[in-house]
Amino acid sequence: MFDIFRKHTKIMMVLLVLLIIPSFVLFGIDGYQKMNQTDTIVAKVGAIEITQAQWDAAHKNDVDRLRASRPELDVKLFDSPQARYATLERLVRDTVLQVAAEKSSLITSDARLARFLQEDPTIASLRRADGKLDMERYRQLAASQGLTPEGFENTVRQDISKQQVEAGVIQTGLLTTAPADVALNAFFERREIQVVNFLARDYAATVxxxxxxxxxxxxxxxxQFKAPEQAQVEYVVLDIDAVKKDIKVPEADLRSYYEQNVARLSGNEERRASHILINAPKDAPAPQREKAKAQAESLLQTVRAAPDSFADVAKKNSQDAGSAPKGGDLDYFGRGAMVKPFEDAVFAMKKGSISELVESDFGYHIIKLTDVKEPKQRSFDELRPGIESDLKNQQAQRKFAEVAELFTNTVYEQSDSLKPVADKLGLEVKTVAAVTRQPAPGASGVLASEKFLAALFAADSIEKKRNTEAVETAVNQLAAGRVITYNPVKTLTLAEVRQQVRDGVVAARATELAKKEGAEKMALWQKAPEKAVLPSALTVARDQMQNLPAQIVTAALRADAKALPVWQGVDLGSAGYAVVRTNKVVPRDEASQPTAAQDRAQYSQWWTAAEAGAYYASLKEKFKVAFLVSQPSQNVTTLP
Incomplete structure (x- = not known):
């Protein structure tokens, strides 16, 4: 489609200049840039529009966060249409809740924001030993989300307001025991049944x-007997590893990095402590806390008078069940492992000393610092491989955008072959046969990318055998490919699929025979139950399937309890047929259910979630939510 540009380059350049310069004069540079923006509207919440650009940016942020927090995950899994649509649904939900918060005047005050941030574990981990917030690390946390500290706080403020919208439903979603037990007893009801199977596989030999x-x-x-379209393709991939392999880090840079970061790279200080705990939860009544404090002060005087008795006193008196048998020993730990008051005390102590009383949310602690493990400074040679890898990664990240532009331009400008871009950037051209429009089962790498396969199977790519455009297949990964040979969908002849056809006929006939005999037996046994030869009875329930097909258990549980015993014929689909005799109801023995309280709590959560879902649905209707893109199917089907 771009042949005219390639054959008449000079003419097209003149035309472009004549067209573009007036547009700058009429609209200005800013207007011209805005014309380029992706402003397709993909969803609406009332008058608020969500654009394709916002959707793309939100999904990229989601993937980046996942990549940072869970580096072991393959982020390509989140590049599916379903994952992208889930991001759009989240954007719409956030917008709906924000609008609802504003309409209800649910404003988050500065005091509430401050209290929330103080209680947040992530923010707490940014505090220095003196308890003050490390502002540099706080700025880094905000920057990791593409925000300033002020922007981060505003986002948190909005999140708190949005939480208040649903809080009225969620926090009041309590279900009393009686209705919960009615539902749970019905759900977990058990029934005694006897089953005779007529399985298709047992009839196959007769067909x-x-x-x-x-x-x-x-x-x-x-x-059903069609060969899918297939293509033999070749492709090249540009990723961080490809950029990194040509990077050489000077020895002087490695040594300089080592000298500046040796303390951090060598590890952190660890301390070993023992403690005696007297429990006093922070929400306990004041008299109870005073009594606990008095007991702790008495024990403190005892161990101060005889420091060597600390372990024995801890064994006899400490209320920490985990450490008391070990004389209160907590082994070695670093910063961030203990609650803040405890950690602050330990890291301010000298080896062998005993602390004053330390109050935490758990109660009162008496601490003895038994050892200090200073980090051992590691040599340059020990750390050199890791330092070199880190610096190469950093440089590769910075260089990738430049190389990506060269990759993109080359595959377009020399579109009849991938060899030029491979030679220029030192990439490998890979050839693969039998590639299909949908990712093959077990496919990996770029051939698992629906976006890349769509580019390969585009009409222009198939017809002209030119390079595809550079396709982003993962974070910091581009791929380009071209079709070498293409075979469209074709119907296979009977000779080619004879065995497959025979298997289909045998399976269908065997299923018919199984169902016919099963139905005949059920009719006979209903009239003359004494002629039935039945196996031993089984007790089944929704959570006790006894390795039976779900259709059998469902049929048994749906049988009219007042009409038992009942005969039922159950169609098992291609597997055959089953005759089920449901004998009696076996009530749920609540006393034998060790998880009864847990089941009620789970049911209450389900009920609350359902109410919250219904409330959100009403908000969507109230604020006139409209999705302007189609929801992708949950299952990807492939041709046989």
């Missing part, structure tokens, strides 16, 4: 189809 049978089945199901 011997003729050639005419095979021909008739083939003609009736010809759409």
């Amino acid at each position: 011997n189809p003729s050639d005419a049978d095979l021909e008739a089945f083939y003609q009736a199901n010809v759409s």
Whole structure:
């Protein structure tokens, strides 16, 4: 489609200049840039519009956060249409809740914001030993989300307001025991049944189809016997590793980095302590806390008078069940492992000393510092491989954008081959046969990317065999490919699929025979139950399937309890047929259910979640939510 540009480059340049310069004069540079922006509207919340650009940016932020927090995950898993649509749904939900908060005047005050930030574990981890917030690390936390500290706080403020919108539903979603037990007893009800199976596989040996049978089945199901379109393709991939392999870090830079970061790279100080704990939860009544404090002060006087008795006193008196048997020993730990008051005390003590009383949310502690493990400074040679890898990664990240532009331009400008870009950037051209439009089961790398496969199977790519554009297949990864040979969808002949057709005929006939005999037996046994030869009874429930198909258990539980015993015929689909005799109801023995309280709590959560979902649905209707893009199917189907 770009042949005219390639053949008449000079003419097209003149035309472009004549068209573009007046646009700058009429609209200005800013207007011209805005014309380039992706402003397609993908969803609306009333008058508020969510654009494609906002959607793309939000999804990229989600993927970046996942990549930072869970580096072991393959972020390409989140590049599917379903994952992208989930991001759009989240954007819409956030917008709905924000609008609802504003309409209800649910404003988060400065005091509430400050209290929330103080209690947040992530923010707490940024505090220095003196308890003050490390502002540099705080700025880094905000920057990791693309925000200033003020922007981060505003985001948190909005999140708190949005939480208040649903809080009225969620916090009042309490269900009393009686209705919960009615539902749970019905759900967990058990029934005694006897089952006779008539399985298709047991009848397969009796089926011997003729050639005419095979021909008739083939003609009736010809759409099932198609070979999918396939292509032989070649492709190249540009990623961080490809950029990194050409980077050389000078020895002087490695040594300079070592000297500046040796303390951090060598590890952190660890301390070993023992403690005696007297429990006094922060929400306990004042008299109880005073009594606990008095007991702790008495024990403190005891160990101060005889420091060597600390372990024995801890064994006899400490209320920390985990450490008391070990004389209060907590082993070695670093900063961030203990609650803040405890940690502050430990890291301010000298080896062998005993603390004053330390109050935490758990109660009162008496601490003895038993050892200090200073980090051992590691040599340059020990750390050199890691330092070199870190610096190469940093440089590769900075250089990737430059190389990516060269990659993109080259695959476009020399579109009849991938060899020029491979030679220029030192990439490998890979060739793969039998590539299909959808990712093959177990596919990995760029061939698992639906976006890349869509570019390969675009009409222009198939017809002209030119390079695809550079496609972003993962974070910091571009790929380009070209079709070498293409085979469209074709119907396979009966000779090519004869065995497959025969298997289909045998399976269908065997299923018919199984269902026929099963239905006949059920009719007979309903009239003359004494003629039935039944296996031993089983007790089944929704959570006790006894390795039976779900259709059998569902049928048994749906049988009218007042009419038992009941005979039922259960269609098992292609597997065959089953005759089920449901004998009696076996009530749920609540006394034997060790998880009864947990079940009620879980049911209450389900009920609350359902109410919250219904409330959100009403808000969507109230604020006129409209999705302007289609929701992708949850299951990706592939041709046989």
